[in-house]
Structures are given as structure tokens and as C-alpha cells.
Amino acid sequence: DTEVTQTPKHLVMGMTNKKSLKCEQHMGHRAMYWYKQKAKKPPELMFVYSYEKLSINESVPSRFSPECPNSSLLNLHLHALQPEDSALYLCASSQDPTGALETQYFGPGTRLLVL
Amino acid sequence: GESVGLHLPTLSVQEGDNSIINCAYSNSASDYFIWYKQESGKGPQFIIDIRSNMDKRQGQRVTVLLNKTVKHLSLQIAATQPGDSAVYFCADDSGGGNKLTFGTGTQLKVEL
Numbered sequence: 667d668t669e670v671t672q673t674p675k676h677l678v679m680g681m682t683n684k685k686s687l688k689c690e691q692h693m694g695h696r697a698m699y700w701y702k703q704k705a706k707k708p709p710e711l712m713f714v715y716s717y718e719k720l721s722i723n724e725s726v727p728s729r730f731s732p733e734c735p736n737s738s739l740l741n742l743h744l745h746a747l748q749p750e751d752s753a754l755y756l757c758a759s760s761q762d763p764t765g766a767l768e769t770q771y772f773g774p775g776t777r778l779l780v781l
Numbered sequence: 782g783e784s785v786g787l788h789l790p791t792l793s794v795q796e797g798d799n800s801i802i803n804c805a806y807s808n809s810a811s812d813y814f815i816w817y818k819q820e821s822g823k824g825p826q827f828i829i830d831i832r833s834n835m836d837k838r839q840g841q842r843v844t845v846l847l848n849k850t851v852k853h854l855s856l857q858i859a860a861t862q863p864g865d866s867a868v869y870f871c872a873d874d875s876g877g878g879n880k881l882t883f884g885t886g887t888q889l890k891v892e893l
Contacts, residue, residue: 670824697879708870708883709825722878756824760879766832767813767874770881772824 669693670773672757678779681747687776689740689757697763698740699770700732701756709756709772715740716763747780754778793890800858802887804871807852811873815881816845816856820867828856828869858889866891 670691679685689698696717701709714722715734729751731743740757754777758770794800806814812833817825831838831845831854838845844857854871871884 672824699879706868706886708872708886711876711880714879716879722880754824763879767879767881769815769827769830771827772817774824777822 670757670759670771672755672773672776674776675774676777676779678781679744679747680781681749683747684743684745686744687742687755687757687778689742689773690738691759691771691773692738693759693761693771694737695759695761695771696737697760697770698734699758699760700730700740700742701758701772703754703756703775713742714763721763744778747778749780752778752780790885791888791890793892794861795892796861796863798861800856800861800865800889802856802858802869802871802889804854804856804884805852806854806871806873806875806884808873808875809849809852811852811875813874814845814847814854815872816843817870817872818865818867819870819886825870861889861891863891863893865889 673688698715700712703709712726713732718734729746733741754775756775757773760768760770815830816828819825829840829845836847842859846855868886870886872881876882
């Protein structure tokens, strides 16, 4: 099973709202990722968690706040977003954060619209 | 900077034909390469990967070829089907650590 699940599928929020995106995997993977993808563009890395600790932050604005409560869950808390933050937010996971890069498995994404 | 790029933004093929999607990479130290398929409204789906100690790897109807001399990667899809219509991304580990560096993507359109 290589399934990564994400909720919600779609989200519409105003610029003053606070919302959270959720990601879950039960493959025993110890690396989890958040990506942002704009239409007709490749995914852009935002954050990497390695063994539940934040290991990479690609200079993402503080209005995006990641959280990894345990090895199976990854959240992305959203606050005071801008319309240009509207995008598909993808979660991914891979087995071992150490050593050589391994296959990353992606979830279906959350389509976010900021009004 | 280092990048992974694709030669063609759109590729149209007839159903039943073979498809070849190309990708050029610039970092000679890249060790791991992966192809993803992304259908409209979905997340990227792993297709096949290859490490730099190999030059060919085959899956079900797909083959990845790696030419390290010219830093070129290709994905071959045999007997292309309508369900193969999607955007295909190549990616590599040129970013270091756990970072995947993606190419710009190729839209594959399968004509009936």
C-alpha cells in the first residue's frame, strides 16, 4: 500500500481565516513533505519533516505553519493567507530520510482558494 | 542554477503508438531519477525510477533510459492508451538531501 491521504479535498477561505490541511500515511515512512503546486507548474517544495522534526523550510512565509504530531500525521496550518497562495497543496512521504534520496509518494492534494 | 528540464511541453500521439518523453538534466552528480504522472486534479503518481548505476529499467509498458554521457533521461510508454493522457514530470536529487528537483513537465495527449 502506497497511499497518502489528504483532507480536505477542496478548501475556500478568506484572508482572515485560520484553517488546517491534514495529511496521513500508514506506510511507516519517516520523511514527510509539503509541496505547493500552481497550475501547469511542477510541485515546489515547502517543508520536509525527518523523524517528526522539521529539517527543511524553503523560506516559506510564516503564514504557513507546519506540524508533525506523530510519524503518521502531517498538518499545515494556514493563517492570514493571500489570494496568490491559492494552489494545490500536496503532501508526500518517503521511507527513510537518511542516506540516498528515495521515492516520494504523493497524496491527491488539497485545492485551496483564498478569497 | 542546476535544473532538470524537458524538451517538449506537449506531445500528441495516436492510441496504440509508442510515446517517448525526454528530459535533460544539468547536474552530473545526480544519482537518482524518477518519473511521475499527474492527471488533472490529482497528485503526482510514481511511475518508475532509476539510479545512476543503471542505464535502463523496465516496468509494465514503461521503460526509463538514462544516458549519463549527455545527461539525458527518457520515458518510453509502449502502446499508448487514452488513460496515459496526463502531465509527466521527471525529477532528480540534484537539490541534495531529501529534495526532489522537478522538470517543467510534458503534457501527453493521446488521440483516438
